[in-house]
Amino acid sequence: MNFARLLPYLAGGKTEAFGPLARYLPPAPEGTARAFFTGRFPPGSWILDPFGSAPRFAVELARAGARVLVTAGNPIHRSLLDLTAHPPSRSDLQAALADLAAARKEDERLETHLQALYLTRCAGCERELPAEAFFWDSRSGALTGKLYNCTCGSGGEQPATPEDVERAAAWSRADALHRSRALGRIAPSDDPDRPAAQEAMEMYSPRAVYALGTLVNRLDSIQTSGERRRCMQALLLWAFDAANALWPHPSDRPRPRQLTLPGIFRENNVWKALEAGVDGWGQDANPPVAYTLWPEEPPESGGLCIYEGPLREMSETLREIPFRAVVGALPRPNQAFWTLSALWAGWLWGREAVGAFKGVLRRRRYDWNWHSEALKALFHHLAANLPTGIPFFGLLAEPEPGFVSAALHAARSAGWALTGLALRGEQDPIQLHWTKAQTPHPARRRLNTNDARQILREILETHGEPLPYLHLHTLALSAFTARGMSPAENETLSAYDTILQTALQNPEFEDLERRATPQTGTWALKDWQRQRMFRQME
Numbered sequence: 042m043n044f045a046r047l048l049p050y051l052a053g054g055k056t057e058a059f060g061p062l063a064r065y066l067p068p069a070p071e072g073t074a075r076a077f078f079t080g081r082f083p084p085g086s087w088i089l090d091p092f093g094s095a096p097r098f099a100v101e102l103a104r105a106g107a108r109v110l111v112t113a114g115n116p117i118h119r120s121l122l123d124l125t126a127h128p129p130s131r132s133d134l135q136a137a138l139a140d141l142a143a144a145r146k147e148d149e150r151l152e153t154h155l156q157a158l159y160l161t162r163c164a165g166c167e168r169e170l171p172a173e174a175f176f177w178d179s180r181s182g183a184l185t186g187k188l189y190n191c192t193c194g195s196g197g198e199q200p201a202t203p204e205d206v207e208r209a210a211a212w213s214r215a216d217a218l219h220r221s222r223a224l225g226r227i228a229p230s231d232d233p234d235r236p237a238a239q240e241a242m243e244m245y246s247p248r249a250v251y252a253l254g255t256l257v258n259r260l261d262s263i264q265t266s267g268e269r270r271r272c273m274q275a276l277l278l279w280a281f282d283a284a285n286a287l288w289p290h291p292s293d294r295p296r297p298r299q300l301t302l303p304g305i306f307r308e309n310n311v312w313k314a315l316e317a318g319v320d321g322w323g324q325d326a327n328p329p330v331a332y333t334l335w336p337e338e339p340p341e342s343g344g345l346c347i348y349e350g351p352l353r354e355m356s357e358t359l360r361e362i363p364f365r366a367v368v369g370a371l372p373r374p375n376q377a378f379w380t381l382s383a384l385w386a387g388w389l390w391g392r393e394a395v396g397a398f399k400g401v402l403r404r405r406r407y408d409w410n411w412h413s414e415a416l417k418a419l420f421h422h423l424a425a426n427l428p429t430g431i432p433f434f435g436l437l438a439e440p441e442p443g444f445v446s447a448a449l450h451a452a453r454s455a456g457w458a459l460t461g462l463a464l465r466g467e468q469d470p471i472q473l474h475w476t477k478a479q480t481p482h483p484a485r486r487r488l489n490t491n492d493a494r495q496i497l498r499e500i501l502e503t504h505g506e507p508l509p510y511l512h513l514h515t516l517a518l519s520a521f522t523a524r525g526m527s528p529a530e531n532e533t534l535s536a537y538d539t540i541l542q543t544a545l546q547n548p549e550f551e552d553l554e555r556r557a558t559p560q561t562g563t564w565a566l567k568d569w570q571r572q573r574m575f576r577q578m579e
Contacts, residue, residue: 048463216251
């Protein structure tokens, strides 16, 4: 058998995305990191997370007793790691919100000033009150609706009125100055990255740009303790996300990956977003864990150590640390999060904090081929600086064939052997177990349809039951990489999928669900199905 063996699935809680900025982060099930570490390694063992893309996953390892070094080139990832390791208390968050509310904007309280930006008139009693959100049609640019709840009992979703339209238009007429000031915190006027930052800021309405800019300016002028400021920054980070236009209406759980306006999107009330941030950040009741910045080491009892930069900048230093394993949630390509992270870092900490990370503003290519090359570079850094045989536990959340192909192809190309994998439902994360190979991987051999057909048959015969396409694809890719099979050098990763789907057209395979596309089907061997039917008849 030349495909990866199936291992027991490490227990974990629900895979739902929850918590601050969770819609951009890999949904790592609670308990999985602890299940991998406990019983395999003694407390105080060094673990490397080279991705830093799932803060809860890394912090859970630290709480289990590991000393976790996380490399994080994204300033927002670093902030999330800090806030997850040391969750702000609800009382501190409420106090931070109260300080912001009491700050002055000319002769008004800041809360009053910002709430007034979203005033609308109740259709029932005609009283003015702040709306919770407005709804926009991105195709026509029209303000179409609003959401509010009045004490008179009227409210809910209502159509926008001419008065609402005129108030919104007034902010559009005054937008240029406020937008220019917000851009100045990311890139000066002569910076070549400024046009890209300006394009990314199109995800914010004129009213949101003014409200967020006002909050950032007030934050700079407030004299307070370090912890209180950290809580304010956490609330602003929540508002930065809530205020962008990547909230489709209606939608329960948007997972944006591109900076593309939904057909109908929400313009959320920025002040109400700050209030919601108290609940959003304050729901983490876990105790804090030790937290240091490299090169300061966390205690032997366990803790988090953050390297403030990408892995490539400290790759040779990895040889000095006795790592026992590499553990992490592999990130997906996400233009939305990485581009917005540059904006948010500039707004919170200024241009100096963005630094070289600002280059993500120019990046446009985020397909699976690009992602595979990025992962390959990271895997190469690891292989060059870690000892032979070190295990690597990777969590591949929100799996799909392109993601599987990118990860397995990149790892094998860099000298990591897939020793096993664990599969559950099609929506559950795939758990991947690699080890740094002791011998070079097999010579490269061009994959063809006949090879794929034979491997697919071997997989189905071994398992003796039908498999969904995603699981079949994953096991087949594990066999291809183990045997050194890959598409031609001038072909893209999609060639894996094309070859597999072509092989499945052979009459010996059958899609039991008769789906329109092979990727959504459940596959079995036809003769296996016939034999099973005859056995039942007997």
